[in-house]
Amino acid sequence: MGKAIVITSGKGGVGKTTTSANLGTALALQGKKVCLLDLDIGLRNLDVILGLDNRIIYDIVDVANGRAKLQQALIKDKRFENKLFLLPAAQNAEKTDLTPEQVKKIVLELKPDFDFVLIDCPAGIEQGFVNAVAGADTAIVVSTPEISAVRDADRVIGLLEQRNFKEVPQLIINRIRLNLMNDGQTMDIDEITRHLSIKLLGIIVDDDQVISTSNHGEPIVLQENNQAAQGYRNIARRLLGETVPLMNIEQAEKPGLFLRMRSWFKKK
């Protein structure tokens, strides 16, 4: 029996879909069978990021309404032999066209066949959110170090806690800009984690390549020497129960030559 995880944030544009795509891919690379569920009805784009958009025939609303069988609507990502599947969102439908019960039924149907069912939640806390969390066993809350994202994450965690999941929600801090964080211009990782009082699952640094690879329909995780990709791979390993230490992002930025020389003198 697999685990259904909803990936949510409250605020839009913090990287829910990118996280879903990359986490799904990273888990598939680890040999797990993963199904991605796009619940952003009307504005689907998980398929685009994965490069599967031109293969969509049926979508989740078709499945919910019985117009298609679940197996017919699932799209297999051929890059990961039988490991990664996508159930796409509908475009010509609205969030109200799905009910939480329908989503729950689909998730329950998927869980026996997959190790992970990752549900990509739309922004907001209305019907789309309610649908997305309906079938989930636990949640991953994505936030960026911006105050507005953290505030929305707080709101969403409050709503998630009322649902009494089997496992408590966990946090991913996304799009960390090292220069701003090291300068103290944004909240730092400890501050955000302490404020939200939930377990930190991982951190992802902001990287231009995340956007450029997404544009080619290729998740960043497939890049070997990329910090953001490493972040996603670490998160996937933590989801599988491994203990992986948090990336030391402060080290990533080496001080300039002058500062290093000055520190030599300070020691003496």
Next chain:
Amino acid sequence: MKSIVLKGHNDGYEISLKDSASFTDILKELKLLFADLSVKQTFNQQESVAFEITTGTRLLLAEQRKAIEAIVSAYPQFTIYKFSADVILTSQAREILQQKSLHLEGGIIRNGQVKELTGDVLFIGTLHQGGMLRTTGSIFLLGNCEGILQAGYPNDSAAVIVGDFHRAQQIRISDAIAIIAQEKQAVTAETAAYVNDLHVLDYTKREQVKQIRPKLFARTGGL
């Protein structure tokens, strides 16, 4: 006369209804008693007499009270000024307990959440920005507060907020509201808030609360 007893006190007359007697018997005997009294009273004086009806461990229903009042109302010189019993409903007792006892509240109140309580609250949890802690009584703080505190909801201006609220967004007592960041007077960890005689939210030092609201401290035990 087995079911009811008429007693005279310094401060008036009391008719005690035995809680073991049946109510129909009580009504019968009350009728006889008042008929008897009305005859006797005409010889003595003409002033009206008020009775307190005590019911021991019995609670009278509204209809039962009406039945008794109906008997008495036949005699204009007699009135009932009070019904009283030695007992109250458990729901009432619970309500009183809620109102009077100090509630310990922990946990996190997150953005958008409203925690509603009754009575006085000792808050040792975390109140996030955008969250609200609301109670009918006073709030005493040990926890971290960055949201909105509302004491004396909806209209008890005797409530106070004591503790470190200098990082809160707003405090409200009864219908008075203060936005902490805009306050002219510096709010520190040692400040207490109350509604003053002019019905304006005012601040004082923590140790002054006893002088301002002595009633808060006049409490013995749970009730």
